């Protein structure tokens with residue numbers, strides 16, 4: 001291979017950064033055959049320069065000051081693997097300003113500041129590639145942006161946080177406690193630096209923001225996503241959901257409806273025979289509904305160093321191929337031509353229509369079931385399934401129902417009335433139910 005190598009400046013040598021070094025080295029030959037030149041990390045930044053790492057960093061000039069790498073004259077492309085908003089944003093903008101393409105895995109940065117970043121990149125005519133920001137190693141960005149370019153995308157739904165899926169799987173299959181499963185996910189390098197981003201649904205909402213933007217051609221609108229996590233999912237809910245024939249998964253959901261776009265991330269009951277119910281551990285799955293192709297699904301490792309590096313390196317290959325070409329011929333970063341992006345009206349959660357799961361702890365008295373079902377009937381909420389768990393040793397009983405499709409505000413009214421029943425305890429669970 002005679003062409004000069006593509007020189008990568010790597011910001012961050014954590015799990016993802018080390019994964020990039022490892023994959024570029026392990027697959028060097030295959031990558032060079034694809035690009036027509038080799039791709040090598042020549043410069044890197046790390047907070048602790050001297051810390052021992054699992055990969056060989058031989059030949060890489062490592063400094064503590066990331067800006068030095070982002071602005072380095074001998075670097076052709078920047079990989080941002082630091083995460084967080086600042087200084088990642090300043091570094092990305094500094095690289096763009098110097099005409100350097102950027103590859104980033106930073107979903108938080110793109111979800112919150114992406115509109116400004118993509119605008120700067122467009123002005124300067126450089127690529128900002130972000131395959132690794134959603135779904136780890138799953139090439140979902142490319143699939144939506146290029147593979148489905150002939151479709152109007154109607155909906156997408158996915159398990160897009162590996163940590164949540166890992167925790168829910170461990171709780172469900174192994175009876176592990178929430179805290180222990182979370183600690184394992186952190187040890188395995190799946191969780192965010194701040195794991196509340198995972199378990200409170202924020203990471204999934206970041207990713208959903210990106211997916212909805214490229215699927216529907218709307219600006220990145222993180223502040224319009226309704227966000228809930230998995231911290232309210234109890235072992236009892238997991239057990240009762242199973243008894244009713246469902247699994248509890250954390251989903252990101254984006255749908256176009258007559259009333260507007262739905263953008264929501266929350267724990268969801270999914271019938272056990274559906275694909276999403278069968279995706280366990282750190283695996284992610286994204287289902288996409290196009291008006292030409294119908295439904296497709298993408299499945300794979302959604303977190304972890306090597307999986308994420310797989311997506312980053314794919315972006316590096318794209319960048320290398322496009323370097324020096326006219327930016328007007330690049331695939332638009334957000335899939336649609338920048339001038340054709342449209343603000344779409346996003347529905348308030350109150351107006352979203354879905355089925356619901358409700359579990360109520362009640363004193364074991366006559367008339368309890370009738371009182372609950374009467375409230376639902378008064379509000380024209382039909383019951384699809386119902387389960388009563390008998391009390392043991394003087395403990396309270398549990399009643400769980402799955403409702404028909406109902407607007408959220410009507411279900412909330414039912415919930416309010418149920419709460420006021422004298423025999424109902426405070427321990428009430430509610431989750432949406434979806435049938436993708």
Ligand code: HSE
Pocket residue numbers: 133135136160161162163164190191192198203302303304
């Ligand atoms: N914390 C993220 C997850 C990492 O668990 O999915 C990948 O984005």
